[in-house]
Amino acid sequence: MNDNELNIKESILVLDFGGQYNQLIARRIRDLGVYAAVYSHKISIEKIKEINPKGIIFTGGPNSVFLEKSPHINKEIYELNIPILGICYGAQLIAYDFGGKVVKSKVGEYGKTYVKINKSSKLLKNVNDMTETFMNHSDHIQKEPNGFEVIANSDTCISCIQNEEKNIYAIQWHPEVKHTIEGEKIFSNFIFDICKCSKNWSMDDFIEKQVLEIKNKCNNKKVILALSGGIDSATVACLISRAIGKNLYCVFVNHGLLRKDEEKEVEKVFNNNKLLDLNFIEVDAKERFLKKLENIIDPEKKRKIIGSEFIKVFEEEAKKIGDIQYLAQGTIYPDIIESGLNGSAIIKSHHNVGGLPKDLMFQKILEPLKFLFKDEVRKVALKLNLPESIVYRQPFPGPGLAIRIMGDVNEEKLNIVKEADYILREELEKAKLPNLSQYFASLSNMKSVGVMGDYRTYDYAVVLRIVHTDDFMTANTVDVPYDILQKIMNRIVNEVKGVNRVFYDLTSKPPGTIEFE
Ligand code: XMP
Numbered sequence: 001m002n003d004n005e006l007n008i009k010e011s012i013l014v015l016d017f018g019g020q021y022n023q024l025i026a027r028r029i030r031d032l033g034v035y036a037a038v039y040s041h042k043i044s045i046e047k048i049k050e051i052n053p054k055g056i057i058f059t060g061g062p063n064s065v066f067l068e069k070s071p072h073i074n075k076e077i078y079e080l081n082i083p084i085l086g087i088c089y090g091a092q093l094i095a096y097d098f099g100g101k102v103v104k105s106k107v108g109e110y111g112k113t114y115v116k117i118n119k120s121s122k123l124l125k126n127v128n129d130m131t132e133t134f135m136n137h138s139d140h141i142q143k144e145p146n147g148f149e150v151i152a153n154s155d156t157c158i159s160c161i162q163n164e165e166k167n168i169y170a171i172q173w174h175p176e177v178k179h180t181i182e183g184e185k186i187f188s189n190f191i192f193d194i195c196k197c198s199k200n201w202s203m204d205d206f207i208e209k210q211v212l213e214i215k216n217k218c219n220n221k222k223v224i225l226a227l228s229g230g231i232d233s234a235t236v237a238c239l240i241s242r243a244i245g246k247n248l249y250c251v252f253v254n255h256g257l258l259r260k261d262e263e264k265e266v267e268k269v270f271n272n273n274k275l276l277d278l279n280f281i282e283v284d285a286k287e288r289f290l291k292k293l294e295n296i297i298d299p300e301k302k303r304k305i306i307g308s309e310f311i312k313v314f315e316e317e318a319k320k321i322g323d324i325q326y327l328a329q330g331t332i333y334p335d336i337i338e339s340g341l342n343g344s345a346i347i348k349s350h351h352n353v354g355g356l357p358k359d360l361m362f363q364k365i366l367e368p369l370k371f372l373f374k375d376e377v378r379k380v381a382l383k384l385n386l387p388e389s390i391v392y393r394q395p396f397p398g399p400g401l402a403i404r405i406m407g408d409v410n411e412e413k414l415n416i417v418k419e420a421d422y423i424l425r426e427e428l429e430k431a432k433l434p435n436l437s438q439y440f441a442s443l444s445n446m447k448s449v450g451v452m453g454d455y456r457t458y459d460y461a462v463v464l465r466i467v468h469t470d471d472f473m474t475a476n477t478v479d480v481p482y483d484i485l486q487k488i489m490n491r492i493v494n495e496v497k498g499v500n501r502v503f504y505d506l507t508s509k510p511p512g513t514i515e516f517e
Contacts, residue, residue: 010197012036013053015043017071017089019060020471023334024176025087027373028184029057033199034191035371045076055083055195058090060174064104064139065089065096073097083167083194085123088137091170095161098145098168105157108138109172112179115159119151123162123169125189127182133159133173134180140172167194203379207239210368214243221325223366224318226310227252227280228398229266231390232330232369235377237270237278238384239368240328245277249324251317253310256286256414257400260422265389275385281321285313293402293409299517302409306399328366333373394425395438395472403517407445412498413460417443419496420462427488428466428480436478439466441492442505442516450500452493459500462492465516467509475509 012029016022016038029036037051041058048056056077063070075097078084086094092102113135117124133154140157144150152160152171159172169190175183191197223240227233227250240248250270254263263282270280292305318324369377381391397403404421405413420441428439442463450457464485469475489502505516 008035008201010034010054010200011051012055012057012191012195012197013043013048013051014038014057014059015041015073015090017041017059017061017093018063019087019089021174021176022059023373025057025059027375028176028187029191030201030373030376032184032188032191033201034197035201037371041071041073045074045080048077048080048082053082054197055085055191057190058084058086058093060088060090060136063089065092065102066139078166078168081167083190084169085190085194086168086170087176088172088174091161091172092137092139092141094168094170095141095145095148098148098163100141100145100148100161101143102139103142105138105140107156109135109140109154109157110137111135113154113173115152115154115173117152117160119149121151121162122164122193123171123186123189124151124160125185125193127185132179132181133175133183134177135173137172141170169194203376203383206372206376207242207380207383210239211243214240214366214368218244218247218326218366220247222247222249222321222323223326223328224249224251224314224321224324225328226314227266227270228330229258229262229390229393230330230396231377231381231386231393232332234266234269234386234390235381235384236328236330236368238276238386239380240366241276241278242384246279248278248328249317249321250278250280251314252280252282253313254282254284254286255289255306255310255400257289257306257402257409259396259401260418265387269387269390281317283313283317285309288313289402290409290411295408297407299403302402303399306402310398326364326366328368331367331370332377333369333371336370394440397515397517403515404440404442405445406443406517413443416460416462416496416498417441420492420499420502423491423495424464424466424488427484427491431481431484433478433480433484435468437467437469437472437475438514439464439478441465444503448501452500457500459498461501461503462496462499463503463505463516464488465505465514467514469509469514472514473509475514477504477506477508480504 012034014026014036022038026036026038096102113133115131115133117129144161148161148163150158150161162169174180175186225237227237237250252266292309296302378391401417402409405417424441444461444463446461447458466478466480467475468478485504492499492502
């Protein structure tokens with residue numbers, strides 16, 4: 001990834017030591033109007049010089065700095081004359097590297113912890129003398145290094161040290177976590193007062209810069225995009241269309257595995273929309289996909305069949321258009337971080353990255369959202385006038401409803417799951433419950449006996465999945481009020497033909513997955 005592509009002159013470099021909140025640090029800084037990028041702590045000094053950040057942040061992490069195998073940093077970084085802020089593990093690393101003492105605590109500090117500030121400093125300017133923070137550590141700094149001074153303590157630990165001359169700061173708590181009441185103030189002090197950044201990151205700027213860049217790159221060249229109806233590809237479509245208009249070809253492969261009315265939504269926004277200048281090509285491939293999926297039970301096989309069929313359809317359309325130079329994709333920043341493409345450890349190979357193979361007849365890839373977090377994509381999408389139904393759409397797997405149907409896929413089952421899912425979404429959206437990250441209906445492959453009116457039934461069971469998650473790597477089931485669940489159940493068994501039972505899946509991830517496939 002080349003940050004210069006975005007012409008970012010002032011950025012904060014976040015070096016990842018493996019903590020859970022690392023992406024949050026970058027988001028908080030961006031929210032303050034300064035671009036921040038997350039890189040592995042293994043980044044070379046040359047690369048840091050190339051990026052030329054205004055400040056560097058070391059993140060937290062699960063290790064102990066005094067163990068040999070724990071992640072360390074090339075100490076030349078301290079000679080670059082760039083302000084550094086270490087958080088949690090990052091703070092301990094700074095103390096350790098400069099000769100201070102870091103030890104395992106008898107009792108760790110976890111969760112809400114009050115910290116007393118005992119000296120005025122640039123980093124903690126305007127922070128209350130007694131401030132509520134979020135801690136999450138078992139090691140701590142027992143003795144500050146020479147040249148550093150302690151500026152805050154908790155009841156049991158040194159909580160913050162600084163070397164103002166070198167512009168190096170270390171805090172034990174997590175300002176990126178909202179439970180730290182004055183976290184934003186601390187980041188603001190660091191990036192504006194210490195690093196001397198100016199506010200130069202906003203979604204308006206982003207749109208303008210990207211449109212200009214895409215125009216320069218692709219003017220008079222054809223670009224193709226697989227439009228799925230999801231927010232990422234829809235936003236990419238709007239952005240590129242602003243830059244090159246009719247040279248953009250959006251191919252919407254309707255594989256018939258979409259949620260109820262989803263294709264109508266996509267058509268409404270992209271087909272013959274006078275405000276949007278682009279070519280919209282809808283391919284009705286419903287029968288083709290259903291045929292390929294006949295009698296296929298294994299979800300992995302379904303995924304493979306759908307993936308390869310999708311590429312075939314897409315390639316056929318590309319051939320018809322001819323002379324395409326660029327393939328546009330809706331890759332976003334977490335996809336890149338999670339796939340290890342910015343040099344961080346591979347967490348998982350994300351579905352979107354390389355969703356379409358890169359050698360797919362096209363020479364070049366265009367990924368204008370690859371610098372953005374999801375909530376930033378939402379801001380861009382709203383500024384580009386995408387409707388809220390797309391902007392706030394529930395996450396949806398590429399293989400669609402095929403994997404939310406257990407066993408073989410057929411038209412009857414597709415209809416059932418579409419209707420049940422629609423009812424679930426309608427009721428939950430009405431109920432406006434907090435903390436719902438993802439919710440949908442799946443169809444079990446189980447039929448059982450029931451009774452409706454005076455008749456015996458032998459019908460399917462629908463499974464409801466409603467989860468809260470921060471990062472989609474782990475998830476918990478939501479404690480939905482019983483009356484809401486009961487209403488959903490009632491409506492599904494009454495309104496959806498072929499269903500006589502509704503189950504609520506209580507399984508967390510792990511051991512389950514978010515999808516029920
Ligand atoms: P799991 O089921 O792995 O899902 O816990 C985590 C998140 O990823 C979504 N998901 C997908 N997204 N293509 C996607 O773009 C896929 O093939 C796919 N499979 C799962 C899932 O909906 C959840 O949000």
